[in-house]
Structure formats: structure tokens, C-alpha cells
Amino acid sequence: FVSLVRPEMEKLMLEVEESVYFSKPIGLESLIVERIDCPTNSIRVYDQLGIRIPMTIGAANKVMLAHMPHDDALKIVNSLLKKEETENFIQMLRDVKKAGYGISHGEKTKGTSSVAAPVFNQLNELLGAISIGYFNFNVTEERENFLIEKVLAYGARISAKLGYKPKE
Numbered sequence: 001f002v003s004l005v006r007p008e009m010e011k012l013m014l015e016v017e018e019s020v021y022f023s024k025p026i027g028l029e030s031l032i033v034e035r036i037d038c039p040t041n042s043i044r045v046y047d048q049l050g051i052r053i054p055m056t057i058g059a060a061n062k063v064m065l066a067h068m069p070h071d072d073a074l075k076i077v078n079s080l081l082k083k084e085e086t087e088n089f090i091q092m093l094r095d096v097k098k099a100g101y102g103i104s105h106g107e108k109t110k111g112t113s114s115v116a117a118p119v120f121n122q123l124n125e126l127l128g129a130i131s132i133g134y135f136n137f138n139v140t141e142e143r144e145n146f147l148i149e150k151v152l153a154y155g156a157r158i159s160a161k162l163g164y165k166p167k168e
Contacts, residue, residue, distance in 0.1 A: 004161045009036045012154045023060040024128035030061050056080045059116035060129035063102035066093040067118040067126045115148050117155025122163025130155050
């Protein structure tokens, strides 16, 4: 798995010049299982490998929730959010699934953003998410659109390398 995913993550990091992460869902949290930092960035957020993040926080987690079976996602959302928050959150997950990517601004770390795309395996099951983390000062709409385009492309490339075949 890592031998297939890590080279793609390294290519993505070089193209976007930002840190790249691979996360997978584990119960009510996600686990960062791989991270590639951009060596040319003089400042970076240090999200260490193995860190666990509640599934309702961050772009990677939103995209994973949006693409997992609805009942599973609903259980997680209901466990982590107040009842009055769940309806809007579920609608946001529908929007994320329709768009094909997730986006987050300052949810985990103030001043940072991330964009993420799902990664699927050969059984067409959600395996995790690839994400790009970046500081949101000086980020233009054009730059953000570029990052979204790249994370979507690499999510699809990694999924294809893992044997995923999209349903027609």
C-alpha cells in the first residue's frame, strides 16, 4: 500500500509545494498514516503521524464521511455532534460528496486550510483520503482552485493504482 501511495504523495507535494497527508477512518476518529512535508516551506503545521482527529473536523474527515455508507456516517455524526448541528452537517456532507472533495478552513489549526479527496480500493470501498494542508494567508481563489484540482486528480490516480474502477 505505502509503496503505491507514497510516490504519488511525493509527486503531489512537488507539484503543489505544500504538505500532503493520507488519513484513514478509525471509528469516531481518523488517523494520519502518512505525511510528506514540503522542504521549501519555511513554516509548517506539525501534524505528526499517528495523530487522531475527530471525524467531524477537517477536509479529509468530511470527504471520508461523505463517501462512506450513509448509516455508518450518520452514527459517527450523531456520536460527535449535538442534535441541532447534525442536519446542517449531513447536508454539507451531501454537498461534499457531490463536489467530490472536502475543504476546511481553520477547523483544527487557526490560519490553516486543507482540501481533500477520497481514495478507494479495488473493491470500490473507501480506504481513506488524501489531503493538502496549507496556510491561508496570501491564498487566492485561483490557488485554492489549483489545489482542489490537484487533490482530485491525485485521489483518482491513487485509487486507480489500488485497483478502483468507478461505477459507470
